[in-house]
Amino acid sequence: MNPAIPRMASGPALLALAMALPAGGLAWTELAHVPPGAVGHLLLMYSFLPRIAVSLLAGASLGLSGALLQAVLRNPLAEPTTLGTSAGAQLALTMVTLGWPALSLVEREGAALAGAALASVISCGLAWRSGLSPLRLILGGLLISLFCAAAAAVMGLLDAVQLSSVFLWSTGTLGQYDWTPALFLLPQFGVAVCGAALLLRPLSTLALEDEAARSLGVSLLSLRLAALGLAVALAAAVVCVVGVIGFAGLAAPAFARLAGGRGLKAQLIWAPIIGALLLCLTDQLILAGGHWAALLPTGTATALLGAPLLLWLLPQLREGRPVPGLAASGRSFAWRPGRFVLVFFLLLLAGLLALGFGRGADGWGIVSGWPVLGWRWPHVLAAAAAGAMLAAAGAVLQRMTGNAMASPEVLGVSAGAALGVIILTLALGTMGEAGRLAGAATGAACVLAVLLLTGRRGAVSPQRLLLAGVAITTVVSALAALLAASGDPRMQMLTGWMSGSTYLVTAPQASMAALACFVLLVATPPIARALTMAPLGRGTGHALGLSVFAGQTSLLLMASLLTAAGTLVVGPFTFVGLMGPHFARMSGCRGALASLFVAALFGALVMILADWLGRNLLFPYQIPAGLLAAAVGCPLVLWSLWRSQ
Amino acid sequence: MPRRHVLAVAGAAALLPPDLAFASSGARRVASLDWGVSETLYAMNIPVAGAADNAGYAKVIGQPATPRATVNLGLWSAPNIELLQALQPELVFIQNWQQALLPLLRRICQVQAVTIYTRQGSAYAHACAATRAIARSVGQADAGEVLIARGEAALAQSRAGLHAQQGMKIIVVMIIDGRGFIAFGRTSMFHDILGQLGLVNVWMAAPQLLCGASAIDLPALVSCPASYVVVIDPPGPPSGQDFYQSRLWAELPFVKERRVVRLPSLWEFGGLPTGYRFGGLLGNALLEAA
Numbered sequence: 001m002n003p004a005i006p007r008m009a010s011g012p013a014l015l016a017l018a019m020a021l022p023a024g025g026l027a028w029t030e031l032a033h034v035p036p037g038a039v040g041h042l043l044l045m046y047s048f049l050p051r052i053a054v055s056l057l058a059g060a061s062l063g064l065s066g067a068l069l070q071a072v073l074r075n076p077l078a079e080p081t082t083l084g085t086s087a088g089a090q091l092a093l094t095m096v097t098l099g100w101p102a103l104s105l106v107e108r109e110g111a112a113l114a115g116a117a118l119a120s121v122i123s124c125g126l127a128w129r130s131g132l133s134p135l136r137l138i139l140g141g142l143l144i145s146l147f148c149a150a151a152a153a154v155m156g157l158l159d160a161v162q163l164s165s166v167f168l169w170s171t172g173t174l175g176q177y178d179w180t181p182a183l184f185l186l187p188q189f190g191v192a193v194c195g196a197a198l199l200l201r202p203l204s205t206l207a208l209e210d211e212a213a214r215s216l217g218v219s220l221l222s223l224r225l226a227a228l229g230l231a232v233a234l235a236a237a238v239v240c241v242v243g244v245i246g247f248a249g250l251a252a253p254a255f256a257r258l259a260g261g262r263g264l265k266a267q268l269i270w271a272p273i274i275g276a277l278l279l280c281l282t283d284q285l286i287l288a289g290g291h292w293a294a295l296l297p298t299g300t301a302t303a304l305l306g307a308p309l310l311l312w313l314l315p316q317l318r319e320g321r322p323v324p325g326l327a328a329s330g331r332s333f334a335w336r337p338g339r340f341v342l343v344f345f346l347l348l349l350a351g352l353l354a355l356g357f358g359r360g361a362d363g364w365g366i367v368s369g370w371p372v373l374g375w376r377w378p379h380v381l382a383a384a385a386a387g388a389m390l391a392a393a394g395a396v397l398q399r400m401t402g403n404a405m406a407s408p409e410v411l412g413v414s415a416g417a418a419l420g421v422i423i424l425t426l427a428l429g430t431m432g433e434a435g436r437l438a439g440a441a442t443g444a445a446c447v448l449a450v451l452l453l454t455g456r457r458g459a460v461s462p463q464r465l466l467l468a469g470v471a472i473t474t475v476v477s478a479l480a481a482l483l484a485a486s487g488d489p490r491m492q493m494l495t496g497w498m499s500g501s502t503y504l505v506t507a508p509q510a511s512m513a514a515l516a517c518f519v520l521l522v523a524t525p526p527i528a529r530a531l532t533m534a535p536l537g538r539g540t541g542h543a544l545g546l547s548v549f550a551g552q553t554s555l556l557l558m559a560s561l562l563t564a565a566g567t568l569v570v571g572p573f574t575f576v577g578l579m580g581p582h583f584a585r586m587s588g589c590r591g592a593l594a595s596l597f598v599a600a601l602f603g604a605l606v607m608i609l610a611d612w613l614g615r616n617l618l619f620p621y622q623i624p625a626g627l628l629a630a631a632v633g634c635p636l637v638l639w640s641l642w643r644s645q
Numbered sequence: 646m647p648r649r650h651v652l653a654v655a656g657a658a659a660l661l662p663p664d665l666a667f668a669s670s671g672a673r674r675v676a677s678l679d680w681g682v683s684e685t686l687y688a689m690n691i692p693v694a695g696a697a698d699n700a701g702y703a704k705v706i707g708q709p710a711t712p713r714a715t716v717n718l719g720l721w722s723a724p725n726i727e728l729l730q731a732l733q734p735e736l737v738f739i740q741n742w743q744q745a746l747l748p749l750l751r752r753i754c755q756v757q758a759v760t761i762y763t764r765q766g767s768a769y770a771h772a773c774a775a776t777r778a779i780a781r782s783v784g785q786a787d788a789g790e791v792l793i794a795r796g797e798a799a800l801a802q803s804r805a806g807l808h809a810q811q812g813m814k815i816i817v818v819m820i821i822d823g824r825g826f827i828a829f830g831r832t833s834m835f836h837d838i839l840g841q842l843g844l845v846n847v848w849m850a851a852p853q854l855l856c857g858a859s860a861i862d863l864p865a866l867v868s869c870p871a872s873y874v875v876v877i878d879p880p881g882p883p884s885g886q887d888f889y890q891s892r893l894w895a896e897l898p899f900v901k902e903r904r905v906v907r908l909p910s911l912w913e914f915g916g917l918p919t920g921y922r923f924g925g926l927l928g929n930a931l932l933e934a935a
Contacts, residue, residue, distance in 0.1 A: 035868050039898055046893035047863050175824035177893045361716075361731040375727050503723045504745060620719040620728050621698075 011260030012270035019277040026284035027052060050176035055283040055298070056276040057185040058174075058242050061234040063252030063275020064192060067267045068231040070253050071203055072224050079249035080235030083228070084144030088119025089239040091148040094155050109184075109240040116236035119144050124228065126642055143634045146575050150630035153499055154623055174242055174283050174298045181241035188237045195230045196268050203227060204264050245299040248275055278302070303475050339587065343601045347384075350605055354380045354612040359619040378510035379502045383611035383625050384604040385513040386502075386569040390414075391580020391603020392521060393562035395596040398581050399531055400555050407578035408563035412472030414572035416447030417564055418498055419476050444564035447472055476572060500574040500626010502611055509569065516565040520558070524596055527554050531592040574626035576603045576610075579633040606633055673783050676734040678721050678743060678750075680706055681761055681916035685776050686738075687712065688918045689788035694732045697721035705880045705912050708922065729753060736782060742855075757782055762832070762914060764852045769837030772917045796921040800841045803928030810931055811843040816871040818861065819913065821879050823888025826861045833857025833913070834920045835877075842924060847871045856913035867898060873934070874899045875927060878910040906930040 034040045034048060062080055069078040080086065092115020096108055103111075119141075126140035176182070202223050238245065252275030253267055261270040283298045296304075355376050357366055367373065390408050397406040408414050420443020424435055450472075497504065505513075524531075530551030563577070580603030581595065587602075589595045610629035615622050676695040677683040683696045687709040696702070699717040703710070716732060719725040721743065729737070730753050737750055741760040750756045759775040761768055773793055780789025804811075817829040817839070828848040829835045833856055836846045847869055853859040866874070888894055899905050908926050912919055 034864060039867050042893065042896050043864055043867065046891075046896075173824045177823045177888055178891045361728055371730060372727055375730070501723060504749070506748060620717055620725040622719055622723050622725060624723075 012256050012266065012274065015255060015259040016270070016273050016277055019274070019281050023277060023281040023284050026288050030284065030287050046178055047176055050179050050182050051174055051283065052280060053182040054176055054185065054242060055174050055280040057182060057189055058238045058245060059248055059252070059279030060272040060276035061185060061189050061192070061238050062245060062249040063271040063273070064196060064268065065231040065234040066249035066275070067253040067271035068196065068227050071264055071267065072227045076254065080231065081145060081249070083123050083141040083232055084119035084148060085116045085232050085235045086239045086244045087145040087148035089113070089116035089236060090244065091115055091152045094152045098155060112240045113236050116232065116239055119148060120232040126638060140638065143638050146630050147634035150627045150634070154627050154631060184241055185237055188233065192230050192234050199227055200265060200268060243299055245279065245302055247303040248279055252278060300479065340598065343598065343605070347601055347605050347608070350608045351380060351384065354608050358612065359616045378505050378507045379611055380608060382502050382505040382510040382513050382569045383607040385510070385517040386566040386574070387576045387580070387603035387607025388600040389517050389520060389562045389566035390574055390577040392524070392596050392600040393559045393566065394577035395581040395584065395599040396531065396555055396559040396562070399592060400552065407575065408559065408566070409473060409572065409575060409577060411559065411563065412469030413444050413447050413560045413563040414567040415473040415476035417444040417567040418572035419443045419479070420446070422479055440568045441564065444560065444567065498571045499624040500571040500629065501624035502570055503622060503624070505569060513565065513569045520562050520565065521597070521600060524558065525593065527558055528593045530555050531596070570607070570626050574607070575630040575633065576606050579606055579629070579637055582637050673735045674733060675783055676718065676729060676732060676737045678718065678724050678737060678746070679740040680721070680912065681740065681914060682738040682759060682779060683711070684709060684918045685779055685792070685916040689780060689785065689792050691783050691785060691788060694734055695729060697724050706915065706919065709918060738779060761916060762855050762857065764832050764855060764857070766832065767837050768832055768834040768857060769920060772834065772920060776917050792917060796917060797841070799921060800838070800924045803924055804841065804843045806932055807842060807928060809935060813844050813873065814847045814871045815839055815844045815873050815875055816848050816866070816869050817846065817875045817877065818866065819858065819877045819879055820888065823891070826863070826866060827854065827858040828861040829858045831857065834915060835923055838920050838924045842928060858913065872904060873931065874905045876905060876907045878908070880910045880912050903934065906934055
């Protein structure tokens with residue numbers, strides 16, 4: 001927090017000006033490239049100007065949507081995709097493109113809108129009976145996003161060439177050939193601005209605690225619903241016309257806040273303005289970059305440019321109010337050993353199933369004999385080890401942050417590992433396993449270093465950690481989408497690994513993964529004390545005479561090592577790190593160390609089953625285990641969330 | 646490892662009856678994990694025991710069709726190894742970008758990697774060399790020469806028909822739903838085929854994509870000195886039809902002046918058969934447009 005910035009509008013206005021000037025300058029120089037005469041006029045009217053209009057409108061819509069969501073959900077991490085809106089839209093679009101390829105753009109836009117709305121309704125439904133509790137809403141939305149992304153990725157993987165234009169679309173291309181998208185966005189944005197103006201006063205009371213707001217006579221539920229509806233409609237409209245624009249909805253309100261626009265009114269005014277200019281500037285930078293930059297969709301560029309900026313600004317971010325509890329309960333009771341044995345038995349059973357039963361050249365059958373087992377055991381062992389490590393990492397992170405939506409994916413270490421591999425492949429071209437390993441390890445280590453540096457003074461703030469992780473993950477998922485869109489066949493080998501395939505795992509790799517899993521899990525008891533104390537907060541830790549920083553650093557290190565080792569095997573987007581701890585919680589396990597081990601068991605179980613299903617479901621096609629774990633596991637977790645209300 | 650290998654062969658042999666096609670021809674049992682190699686093998690009438698993603702091949706390439714006896718091995722980025730082994734191939738073909746599969750495939754049989762698209766040199770020359778190497782490896786060197794001779798004869802015939810168009814300047818673009826435009830440069834297959842038809846490719850920008858194409862924006866496309874703009878639909882089902890109905894498209898100079906030719910979808914990473922098909926389609930389309 002910078003005390004030099006007054007609590008007036010001058011900060012955000014200066015920031016807006018700092019973005020508007022270069023954007024305008026770039027647009028002006030771009031105009032000089034338009035050929036003179038009738039053709040130039042045509043391009044100006046139907047390509048250049050609509051593009052500027054759409055970038056401004058989409059950016060403003062995302063900014064307003066983000067500001068509304070952050071206010072309603074009381075979470076600075078909330079953004080238009082938090083409710084699953086963009087993922088739902090993308091899944092719907094992928095499905096209609098496969099089923100009815102000849103649909104017009106308008107019809108496909110309708111389908112995307114329906115998917116976006118459905119995803120949002122489901123996530124709201126999950127939190128309905130708890131009065132739309134912010135944390136439940138975010139958790140549900142995140143799970144739906146994961147599910148939609150996984151389902152869309154499975155379809156994309158099986159239909160990569162056919163869906164190339166869908167992938168291009170999904171990464172946020174702002175190119176225009178008429179005014180339809182701009183004219184589609186304009187009225188929606190206008191209505192949303194009026195709605196936000198009407199909601200301003202009642203929303204301000206939301207900044208108070210629920211009880212205080214209720215005593216003022218505000219209907220919390222309808223108020224939240226109205227604001228959420230507005231935010232979702234805005235985000236869905238943007239997804240419909242330009243695709244997924246990573247980061248703008250998160251960055252715009254954050255930048256407004258960092259520049260001094262902190263109150264609700266300031267947020268609702270400045271977030272759209274900054275969002276509009278941010279997107280416009282990014283898009284103009286891409287246009288100015290010539291044809292080498294033209295292959296980079298703007299939605300990817302916003303993520304690539306915005307994330308480092310946010311990481312840089314992060315230390316100035318005011319500590320948010322801690323999100324009211326889930327998972328963070330300090331209660332701890334012993335778990336009955338009988339259940340532990342039961343889960344272990346299930347794990348063995350799943351392992352036998354995965355090894356011995358499946359489809360082959362002659363259909364379903366029990367397999368014995370070395371050749372087939374020789375191919376299978378590395379997959380099964382690697383899946384189990386990776387699942388156990390990622391779930392254990394998830395358990396540590398959820399404990400540290402007191403937040404049930406924390407997982408290795410959110411921390412960004414998985415993403416960092418993937419980034420390392422991508423960069424190395426782009427730089428060196430085709431490479432062997434050793435290169436892949438080196439790239440992943442370097443990437444994971446870099447993210448770890450950034451995270452440690454971010455929190456080097458005092459204790460590592462859980463929220464700051466999550467925000468940094470989200471930034472890195474956004475970059476990597478944008479890059480992954482870009483790789484899928486690039487049509488470069490070498491990249492398809494990479495996307496296979498990134499989507500969580502155990503396909504290329506060799507016997508030595510699987511053995512190494514199992515060894516790493518064993519060593520790291522054996523090393524957890526010494527940090528059990530830090531793990532138990534983690535949710536109690538800084539004050540309690542100090543009072544008990546613990547070194548909070550040392551404790552949290554050891555936990556961070558453990559989580560990162562577990563994540564890196566797991567990611568090297570099954571890629572960055574296996575959401576088993578989220579599911580393992582959740583299943584452990586569902587089964588009634590609460591003790592710090594016990595839940596870590598039970599989570600690891602469940603993680604291994606989920607991954608083994610996912611690996612088996614992936615090999616057999618669409619035989620001879622093989623679906624990556626990580627994608628399947630997300631596509632099957634997310635609805636399970638959603639169902640348990642629904643039942644636990 | 647040899648004992649394991651022997652056992653593997655014995656186990657798989659018990660599962661599968663020997664394929665009649667291979668027993669009669671005496672040719673080597675081959676599998677292809679790349680569509681460019683697959684279409685080349687099919688065009689040479691060489692029996693293929695297993696090929697990657699027959700369903701995708703049917704949608705994207707289609708011609709020549711996959712023989713019925715050829716087993717679908719799943720995705721070319723992750724072919725089904727257990728199934729491949731059960732087919733007992735003696736030789737499996739991959740493209741050089743699939744080298745990550747080498748450690749797995751070498752445990753089954755001999756692997757031959759072919760290279761067509763490299764961002765350097767001529768894709769057509771690479772494809773010819775690859776075709777000859779493939780034909781030699783399966784013991785039918787003549788089949789490769791026949792494929793090339795027939796293809797070049799067809800191109801020469803098209804060229805003779807295009808006598809009025811000789812030296813004409815052409816740009817070949819792929820338009821992805823009206824937003825993304827790529828144009829094919831000198832390391833693409835299409836560039837070489839244009840040359841064989843006696844046409845001149847005006848897009849000489851450095852290749853960005855492995856297929857030899859690079860991004861192009863509308864102002865550059867409009868101001869490029871091409872007599873004809875050849876638009877290839879992207880592989881797969883038609884997309885972005887709205888763009889071709891838009892005012893901007895209708896008003897573009899090359900559309901107004903009827904200097905545009907639209908071709909059905911072609912795979913930009915194809916082998917020789919794709920190249921020859923492009924030549925035939927373009928020759929006919931230019932004659933119709935004239």
